[in-house]
Amino acid sequence: MNDTLAGWLQIIALVGALALTFRPLGDHMAHVLTSPRHWRVERLIYRVAGVHADADQQWSAYLRGVLAFAAVSVLFLYAFQRLQNHLLLSIGMKPVAPDLAFNTAASFVTNTNWQNYSGESTMGHLVQMAGLAVQNFVSAAVGIAVVAALIRGFTRKKTDRVGNFWADLTRIVLRVLLPISFVMAIVLVASGVIENFHGIQSITTIAGDHQSITGGPVASQEAIKELGTNGGGFYNANSAHPFENPNPFTNWLEIYLLLVIGFSLPRTFGTMVGDRRQGYAIVAVMALIWASSVAIVTANELHSVSSSVGHTAGGMMEGKEQRFGIWASALFAVSTTLTSCGAVNSFHDSYTPGGGGMTIFNMMLGEIAPGGTGSGLYGILILAVVAVFVAGLMVGRTPEYLGKKLGAREMKFASLYILTTPAIVLVGSGIAMALPGERAAMLNSGAHGFSEVLYAFTSAANNNGSAFAGLSADTVWYNTALGLAMIFGRFLPMVFVLALAGSLARQQPVPVTAGTLPTHRPQFVGLLAAVILIVVGLTYFPALALGPLAEGLH
Amino acid sequence: MAGSLARTARHHLAALRMLVVFTVITGLAYPLAVTGIAQLAFSHHANGSVIRDGGRPVASSLIGQKFNLPPPKGRTTGAPDPRWFQPRPSAGGYDPAKSGASNLGPNNAGLAKAVTDRRAAVAAFDGVPPSSVPADAITASGSGLDPDISPAYAYEQVNRVAKARAAPPSAVRKLVADHVQGRTLGFLGQEHVNVVALNRALTALK
Structure with missing residues (x-):
């Protein structure tokens, strides 16, 4: 079989698998988020924690839950890393430095998983599994909880209640993330991923050299790392590392896992709002953007477009693994940057200007195709609100989406949401470029070096976590700046989403008339896709022109 | 309050x-x-797919290794050993405590020069024309621990390995052929040859 055919089949099999799980997983999540019944074990958890899981909360109370949980998580994780040398299974690792510990705590709590450390030489087993991996579960669940509150804003009327945060959080962990991760972790081990509690093993190699190999509970972390679109690798090389991703099958499975919840949530949305066609329209936009991006990155990498290194070497294999090759690497790169995952099986810094630039652009889109667990869906729903508003302006009617009027208050929240991330990215990159010491952290020079800084702030503010890893970002300045970018980039948008949810829930739905814009037809799919590209394009064009575009045209 | x-x-x-x-x-x-x-x-699998030699672990079949001559005095790395199949370049020198890539950009002048130099060195080492050296032989992997090379790079090394070991080239070539792993399920990933497993098998070749 030739490369091209195999590459296509790989993509088709992925799309097929996602299509097969779209319905059952989407419906399951809708059930989990709407069922009035608690499981017995859930009741026990609520009792131990002392929370009222039956009390429907106002959006502000829901938000307080989200923020309180995040605050204690950051502090807990920070203390965990600082004290790791006193704990079990530290395998000789020293306490993590204060600035790095803050950055890492912010990173995992915000579902970003940006890593300024190398796992195999910084983190003990207990921090990895009982600190970092716990956030892989709960930060992913928080994202889904917030989108559930937003969906309830659309479905409920004349109420100020949007659900119960503690119940949403617990159910998503116990009924969605944990069972799937458990099964997939076993599948990963059966396919070659390691899962042990070995320390650092020294061996004498075949040729008489020495190697020290760090073991660890990798598979259990790998499964939730992808499923929860977290992306924080056990090892520095992340999913390029053979212990995390030993062969083409595990690679394919990891791509599937990091996409599956994001692509299934529109079904959950359609089911919950009582009109599945609304979900199909959203998933169509996601699929359109994802497929276009796969095509662009793959083509750029296959043909070494605008890369002197690629032409000299005869192929874009720098930073890529032989067992995956270009097709499976490009597919992973696109999927990880269009979700908030940020795991990598190849290193984007060495991609062609067009391919690497596209991974930055993917994140700039706000990670909505399909996006992170929950955050992707609320991101695209905000853009849908904007699209409906734009259409309303064209015909001079008060816009409405799913029966809810989009007035000044709603549009203010949507606008604030859209402005938050670009403000963090552009201001952050601007400041870094203005400081000589921070500029010097670039590995590559010129336009490509600027792309490294732009990538870092784009990745942090959008909670992606992948990197143009040449940038030496383990400095006090970058650890602090990127840590803050992650926290504001995660929680400010959540404030606006929940405020919007509260505002929508209070409304009495307006009846559908002949003048209502249908939001389930191809026309709306086109409109939404266009609005996304125009909004994002206009926001970031100058920055992209200085980085990847300048390099590509050089 | x-x-x-x-x-x-x-x-x-x-x-x-x-x-x-x-x-x-x-x-x-x-x-x-x-x-x-x-x-x-x-x-x-859970313990790292360890390969043993008389009970002593000598490799994980998943983690690439260096196959170099002993380093000369005052140096830390030796030259590639002609008796072994050579892996891809590695940004971390196949040290599992330093997994990772070079992160050098697609138009980095230093990397372009390194690639050109590697092409010349590999061609000279293997006694083949520079144009026949495949891309994986002269570019560093993502993990720095890539245990695999392309079948093209493996076959290219056959004559040199056979000569250094005074073994019939046909036997070495057959060994390579036995170690070519196709795409998983016929369409996933890329064909590859595991250098660690191949070199391990080479030790049994007499």
Whole structure:
């Protein structure tokens, strides 16, 4: 079989698998988020924690839950890393430095998983599994909880209640993330991923050299790392590392896992709002953007477009693994940057200007195709609100989406949401470029070096976590700046989403008339896709022109 | 004021208790259960696919190794050993404590020069024309631990290895052919040859 055919089949099999799980997983999540019944074990958890899981909360109370949980998580994780040398299974690792510990705590709590450390030489087993991996579960669940509150804003009327945060959080962990991760972790081990509690093993190699190999509970972390679109690798090389991703099958499975919840949530949305066609329209936009991006990155990498290194070497294999090759690497790169995952099986810094630039652009889109667990869906729903508003302006009617009027208050929240991330990215990159010491952290020079800084702030503010890893970002300045970018980039948008949810829930739905814009037809799919590209394009064009575009045209 | 402070404190205490509960479930019970099953049912894989030589571990078949001559005095790395199939370049020198890539950009002048130099060196080492050296032989992998090379690069090294070992080239070539792993299920990933496994098999070739 030739490369091209195999590459296509790989993509088709992925799309097929996602299509097969779209319905059952989407419906399951809708059930989990709407069922009035608690499981017995859930009741026990609520009792131990002392929370009222039956009390429907106002959006502000829901938000307080989200923020309180995040605050204690950051502090807990920070203390965990600082004290790791006193704990079990530290395998000789020293306490993590204060600035790095803050950055890492912010990173995992915000579902970003940006890593300024190398796992195999910084983190003990207990921090990895009982600190970092716990956030892989709960930060992913928080994202889904917030989108559930937003969906309830659309479905409920004349109420100020949007659900119960503690119940949403617990159910998503116990009924969605944990069972799937458990099964997939076993599948990963059966396919070659390691899962042990070995320390650092020294061996004498075949040729008489020495190697020290760090073991660890990798598979259990790998499964939730992808499923929860977290992306924080056990090892520095992340999913390029053979212990995390030993062969083409595990690679394919990891791509599937990091996409599956994001692509299934529109079904959950359609089911919950009582009109599945609304979900199909959203998933169509996601699929359109994802497929276009796969095509662009793959083509750029296959043909070494605008890369002197690629032409000299005869192929874009720098930073890529032989067992995956270009097709499976490009597919992973696109999927990880269009979700908030940020795991990598190849290193984007060495991609062609067009391919690497596209991974930055993917994140700039706000990670909505399909996006992170929950955050992707609320991101695209905000853009849908904007699209409906734009259409309303064209015909001079008060816009409405799913029966809810989009007035000044709603549009203010949507606008604030859209402005938050670009403000963090552009201001952050601007400041870094203005400081000589921070500029010097670039590995590559010129336009490509600027792309490294732009990538870092784009990745942090959008909670992606992948990197143009040449940038030496383990400095006090970058650890602090990127840590803050992650926290504001995660929680400010959540404030606006929940405020919007509260505002929508209070409304009495307006009846559908002949003048209502249908939001389930191809026309709306086109409109939404266009609005996304125009909004994002206009926001970031100058920055992209200085980085990847300048390099590509050089 | 005091009331709202107490409420906030209570709220955060509940959040902390919730976090502790999830730490026990997802941070302890879950990985321990997976490890238990993994160790019972898939212990070879779970422990890193270790290759042993008379009981002594000599490699993980997943982690690439260097196959160099002993370093000369005052140097830390030796030259490539002609008796072994050579792996891809590595940004971390095949040190598992330093996994990672070069992160050099697609138009980095230093990398372009390194690639040109490597092409010349590999061609001279293997006694082949520079144009026949494949891309994987002269570019560093993502992990720095890539155990695999392309079949093209493996076949290219056959004559040099056979000569250095005074073995018939046909036998070495057959060994390579036996070690070519096709795409998983016929269409996933890329064809590759595991250098660690291949060199291990080479030690048995007489």
